[in-house]
Amino acid sequence: MSTFQIDFGEQKSPVVGIDLGTTNSLVAVMGATGQPEIIPGPDGSKIVPSVVSVSPTGEVLVGAAARDALLTSPERTVYSAKRLMGRGHADVQDELALFPFHIAEGSESVIRLRLGDRVFTPPQVAAEILRHLKENAEVYLGQEITQAVITVPAYFNDAQRQATKDAGRIAGLEVLRLVNEPTAAALAYGLDKRNEGVVAVYDFGGGTFDISILKLHDGIFEVLATHGDTHLGGDDIDNLLIHIALEDISSEWGEDVSGNQEAVQLLRRAVIRAKEELSFLPSASIDLEYKGKAYRREFPRDVFERLIAPVVERTLGPCRECLKDSGVPVEDIAEVVMVGGSTRIPLVRKAVETLFKARPHTELNPDEVVALGAAVQAGILSGDVEDTLLLDVTPLSLGIEIMGGVVSKLIHRNSTIPASATEQFTTGVDGQRNVLIHVVQGERELVKDCRSLARFDLKDLDPVPAGMARVEVRFLIDANGILNVTARDVRTGKEQSVDVKPSYGLDDQQVEAMIRESYERAEEDFRERQIREARVEADAILAATEKAKADDAWYDLSADERQAIDRAVNELLVVYNAEDHILILDHIERVNQATGKLAETMMNTAVRGALKGTKIDDLG
Amino acid sequence: MAVTSLSQDYFSFFGLPRKLSLDLTDLQARFYALSREFHPDRFARAAASEQQHALDATALLNDGYRVLRDPLKRAEYLLSQEGFDIGEQRSKDVPPELLEEVFELNMLLEEMPDRTELEQARAKFHQMQSGTDAELESLFQKYDSSGDRNVLQNIRGVLNRRRYIQNLVRDVEKALA
Numbered sequence: 112m113s114t115f116q117i118d119f120g121e122q123k124s125p126v127v128g129i130d131l132g133t134t135n136s137l138v139a140v141m142g143a144t145g146q147p148e149i150i151p152g153p154d155g156s157k158i159v160p161s162v163v164s165v166s167p168t169g170e171v172l173v174g175a176a177a178r179d180a181l182l183t184s185p186e187r188t189v190y191s192a193k194r195l196m197g198r199g200h201a202d203v204q205d206e207l208a209l210f211p212f213h214i215a216e217g218s219e220s221v222i223r224l225r226l227g228d229r230v231f232t233p234p235q236v237a238a239e240i241l242r243h244l245k246e247n248a249e250v251y252l253g254q255e256i257t258q259a260v261i262t263v264p265a266y267f268n269d270a271q272r273q274a275t276k277d278a279g280r281i282a283g284l285e286v287l288r289l290v291n292e293p294t295a296a297a298l299a300y301g302l303d304k305r306n307e308g309v310v311a312v313y314d315f316g317g318g319t320f321d322i323s324i325l326k327l328h329d330g331i332f333e334v335l336a337t338h339g340d341t342h343l344g345g346d347d348i349d350n351l352l353i354h355i356a357l358e359d360i361s362s363e364w365g366e367d368v369s370g371n372q373e374a375v376q377l378l379r380r381a382v383i384r385a386k387e388e389l390s391f392l393p394s395a396s397i398d399l400e401y402k403g404k405a406y407r408r409e410f411p412r413d414v415f416e417r418l419i420a421p422v423v424e425r426t427l428g429p430c431r432e433c434l435k436d437s438g439v440p441v442e443d444i445a446e447v448v449m450v451g452g453s454t455r456i457p458l459v460r461k462a463v464e465t466l467f468k469a470r471p472h473t474e475l476n477p478d479e480v481v482a483l484g485a486a487v488q489a490g491i492l493s494g495d496v497e498d499t500l501l502l503d504v505t506p507l508s509l510g511i512e513i514m515g516g517v518v519s520k521l522i523h524r525n526s527t528i529p530a531s532a533t534e535q536f537t538t539g540v541d542g543q544r545n546v547l548i549h550v551v552q553g554e555r556e557l558v559k560d561c562r563s564l565a566r567f568d569l570k571d572l573d574p575v576p577a578g579m580a581r582v583e584v585r586f587l588i589d590a591n592g593i594l595n596v597t598a599r600d601v602r603t604g605k606e607q608s609v610d611v612k613p614s615y616g617l618d619d620q621q622v623e624a625m626i627r628e629s630y631e632r633a634e635e636d637f638r639e640r641q642i643r644e645a646r647v648e649a650d651a652i653l654a655a656t657e658k659a660k661a662d663d664a665w666y667d668l669s670a671d672e673r674q675a676i677d678r679a680v681n682e683l684l685v686v687y688n689a690e691d692h693i694l695i696l697d698h699i700e701r702v703n704q705a706t707g708k709l710a711e712t713m714m715n716t717a718v719r720g721a722l723k724g725t726k727i728d729d730l731g
Numbered sequence: 732m733a734v735t736s737l738s739q740d741y742f743s744f745f746g747l748p749r750k751l752s753l754d755l756t757d758l759q760a761r762f763y764a765l766s767r768e769f770h771p772d773r774f775a776r777a778a779a780s781e782q783q784h785a786l787d788a789t790a791l792l793n794d795g796y797r798v799l800r801d802p803l804k805r806a807e808y809l810l811s812q813e814g815f816d817i818g819e820q821r822s823k824d825v826p827p828e829l830l831e832e833v834f835e836l837n838m839l840l841e842e843m844p845d846r847t848e849l850e851q852a853r854a855k856f857h858q859m860q861s862g863t864d865a866e867l868e869s870l871f872q873k874y875d876s877s878g879d880r881n882v883l884q885n886i887r888g889v890l891n892r893r894r895y896i897q898n899l900v901r902d903v904e905k906a907l908a
Contacts, residue, residue, distance in 0.1 A: 287776075
């Protein structure tokens with residue numbers, strides 16, 4: 112049994128950068144040459160599909176293995192779970208129509224997904240992917256990894272960011288920073304070039320769209336404005352094509368297969384293949400063979416482009432808004448950096464070029480550039496990358512509910528973060544002991560049109576006449592884009608306790624429980640693996656002993672010696688199914704000892720035979 | 732980095748005199764230099780107290796930069812620091828010299844205006860905006876050289892008018908959209 116313990120002493124282990132994508136995830140690190148590099152998995156592949164599956168035996172599969180399980184056991188498998196991060200049940204009704212998510216009971220404020228007999232929240236699904244990437248990095252680097260930078264869509268709100276941070280904690284990673292995906296891409300592009308000027312980053316991924324405009328100046332990457340849509344991506348294009356194909360199939364085969372998960376997943380693969388081919392071929396076909404029936408439809412590129420034009424158009428609105436917010440005239444945009452797999456589509460490139468009047472940059476692999484940038488940011492945080500500094504913004508305005516369900520904005524969108532605002536609150540009733548503050552995110556005037564973020568309860572106020580209490584509340588958005596709230600009694604100057612009830616997502620206790628659960632599960636998994644390995648070893652020694660009993664050497668042993676071996680073998684067979692690897696290993700050792708002489712005799716005979724053979728060969 | 736208590740005054744945090752006119756290029760250079768000094772990224776592996784200080788200092792820096800780089804916010808900030816009341820409610824009182832404009836715009840908006848009329852109105856308000864901006868600039872210089880509180884009183888009036896014109900522009904844009 113070879114277990115190993117790594118002890119780094121005081122030496123700091125590297126900080127990795129992780130792109131936790133809707134479709135694919137990657138991990139990268141700053142290499143010895145000062146350039147970021149993607150860390151491949153044991154199979155050599157850099158990309159880990161963001162798919163998680165639970166096998167019938169309860170084993171969690173991640174990546175390519177889980178993607179294969181999408182076909183065989185779709186009811187135990189989840190993909191594109193990033194779309195559910197930090198969202199409530201009511202938010203995702205649209206998604207549920209398009210994605211085969213299996214929602215479990217009790218999903219009002221946090222969605223729970225059923226995978227086989229287990230239930231996962233979206234952060235737990237993400238944690239499985241993160242843990243997989245962490246292990247890949249540990250194997251590749253030969254070091255334990257405990258700290259990471261994780262990227263998020265720039266337009267992610269507070270709850271979505273918090274959910275991502277929770278995922279890191281559950282996976283056993285200290286998340287040193289959440290970095291916005293387009294900003295990370297700019298870092299990856301700008302590191303060696305030392306550009307000056309204004310650039311736009313157009314990030315069209317599997318499930319999210321972001322646009323950011325940055326000013327580059329002497330190693331400082333200052334985000335001027337960002338905009339986006341957290342539910343717009345290549346998935347939407349896939350769904351359009353799937354929808355058409357399903358209708359075709361329904362009329363051609365006289366059979367509606369839209370409820371058949373296996374058929375839909377096969378079709379999804381066929382559609383994605385056709386979509387990808389259309390990026391470099393004038394025409395491609397969607398081919399599906401299912402249960403002896405075949406469907407085929409040829410898509411010329413112009414038909415495809417007409418079909419997806421509305422999706423591409425939906426990205427341009429945020430681009431125009433972002434330009435306006437940045438205050439930069441479009442002529443001043445020197446370059447547009449293209450990020451995300453969907454930017455391979457020629458129509459997308461054309462639309463971006465037309466809008467920004469600048470040639471899109473596509474030198475770096477659009478699938479890898481975000482992870483590379485995350486590694487650069489990891490290098491900045493660990494001190495390995497000097498002189499480069501990222502100044503990012505908050506994508507959404509932060510406000511509080513005031514009378515009449517109206518929002519009073521405290522921190523405006525596109526404010527450089529960290530950013531803060533201070534507000535004084537008082538009581539409306541004599542002797543009132545607490546004040547409830549409702550915080551929302553969004554640009555609209557009314558609370559009902561914004562995203563509820565959390566309710567903060569200022570508790571245990573001194574009972575004073577109405578209007579006499581003075582509580583100063585400080586709202587601070589940190590460098591991760593996550594809100595922190597502190598409160599102080601102005602009259603006494605003492606810190607005021609704040610009880611936070613997040614509107615969506617997990618509270619601290621739930622996250623703690625999930626971390627504990629993941630430890631326990633890891634221990635359980637480890638124990639199971641040890642037992643399995645002990646049994647494999649037992650199988651090997653039992654087989655070898657059985658074989659040896661046919662050898663001449665067996666008859667050279669005394670009756671006592673043979674009896675001792677039989678007894679040891681029988682005892683090993685008795686404990687073989689015990690859930691105790693130490694017991695099994697102990698009995699393996701006994702068989703080992705009992706068969707020591709037998710093995711020696713056999714070895715000598717074999718060596719003699721081999722030597723004899725050699726001599727004859729030599730002579731020959 | 733020494734964990735010191737942070738000066739809450741934006742001007743002194745940026746090492747600037749309390750003046751209303753300032754050089755934006757110089758302000759940006761100071762902002763970048765201070766960002767390099769204080770940003771939380773530089774203290775990601777430091778002790779918790781240092782991380783907290785970096786966070787507080789950078790929030791103050793960013794809040795300050797947002798205020799100082801915008802002439803209107805900068806002026807409002809200095810006015811409030813000098814004890815002038817600039818609450819939200821003040822902007823609800825229509826400045827007397829704008830009464831006529833407000834009246835005209837409301838009439839126009841009520842009678843289903845065509846685009847040309849709206850665009851003309853917008854052009855007019857933009858012009859008024861430029862006018863007040865120029866007025867403010869000269870008042871800023873006057874205050875910077877004299878330190879006269881009466882000038883601040885004047886600035887307060889012009890700021891009020893400027894904000895009101897801004898509302899008019901917003902209303903027209905909304906109608907145009």
